[in-house]
Amino acid sequence: MRKEIQACRKCRLCERRLQAVPGEGDLYSPLLFVGEGPGQREDQQGRPFVGPAGVLLESLIQSALGLKRELVYITNIVKCRPPENRDPLPDEVEACRPYLIAQISLIAPALVCILGRHSLHTLLDPDWSISAVHGKLFRKDGILFFPTFHPAAALRSPQVKGELSLDFHTLRLLVEKEARLGA
Numbered sequence: 001m002r003k004e005i006q007a008c009r010k011c012r013l014c015e016r017r018l019q020a021v022p023g024e025g026d027l028y029s030p031l032l033f034v035g036e037g038p039g040q041r042e043d044q045q046g047r048p049f050v051g052p053a054g055v056l057l058e059s060l061i062q063s064a065l066g067l068k069r070e071l072v073y074i075t076n077i078v079k080c081r082p083p084e085n086r087d088p089l090p091d092e093v094e095a096c097r098p099y100l101i102a103q104i105s106l107i108a109p110a111l112v113c114i115l116g117r118h119s120l121h122t123l124l125d126p127d128w129s130i131s132a133v134h135g136k137l138f139r140k141d142g143i144l145f146f147p148t149f150h151p152a153a154a155l156r157s158p159q160v161k162g163e164l165s166l167d168f169h170t171l172r173l174l175v176e177k178e179a180r181l182g183a
Contacts, residue, residue, distance in 0.1 A: 001102060005079050011095035013080035013088075019046035023075030023103060030110035031065075031175055033057070034100070035076045035150060036118040037088050043081040048074045053151035056161075057115075060151070064168035065175060073107050075100065077122050093122055104143065110178045112143060113171060116150030135167045137174060144178060146171055 005022040008014060021038040024047055033049075041051040049057050058069045065072075078088040078096045088096075100122075104112065114120050117130040124138060124145055138145045148171070154161035 001099065001106070005099055008079065008095075008099075011080075011092045013078060013082060013092055013095075016083055017080040018043045020079045021046055021048050021076065021081075022079055022099075023048055023073060025069070025073035026071050027073065027107055029071060029073045029107065030178070031067075031072045031113065032104065032107055032109040032111070033072060033074045033113045033115055034119045034123065035074070035115040037076045037078040038081040039085055040081065048076055049151075052155055056151040056154060060165065060168045064165065065172050073103075073109070075103055077119055088118060093118075097122070110144065111171075111174060112145050114145055114147040116153065119150075120147045134163065135170055144174075146174060 002022045006020045008020060014020070021042050035049060035053075038048065039051050039053070042048055042054075048054070057074075061067050061069055061072060077100060078092050079099060082088050082092070112123070114123055120128055120130050120133065124133075124140060124147065128147075130147060130149060134148045136147070138147070146167075148167040149160050149164045151164065154164040
């Protein structure tokens with residue numbers, strides 16, 4: 001699937017990308033993180049969450065969950081960088097949706113952590129607000145979803161950063177219960 005994503009030309013995002021960003025991590029991980037889309041650094045390196053938001057995410061994974069980044073799987077809704085880091089357009093999300101659904105199916109995580117509103121709208125409900133549902137557990141199609149704020153939003157707001165940190169402590173309890181990763 002990695003090669004298919006890297007060769008994908010299903011939408012306009014492929015025209016300006018340097019690299020597609022399929023995702024990375026442990027393919028057998030019981031925990032999958034889903035963000036919005038690659039930024040400039042991700043586009044350059046072909047890896048998800050390597051910029052400032054990625055530094056925060058990795059820090060939370062280590063400090064709150066007690067895990068190394070390599071022990072989880074991290075991907076995005078869209079696999080190519082939207083120009084100027086704009087929001088992904090609906091047709092771009094739809095073009096990448098089969099890849100995301102296949103990743104979730106193949107990895108079969110015990111828990112999917114949704115990072116931000118675009119992931120929330122794509123995976124659960126387009127009418128929900130991340131502010132209203134963050135930190136809560138939802139089941140859809142037999143999969144457990146845990147929405148929280150995107151780390152990039154936390155970098156812009158100390159209040160959101162505090163809520164994201166609290167959500168990650170809740171996530172740890174859920175991971176210990178659902179994924180049996182332990183402390």
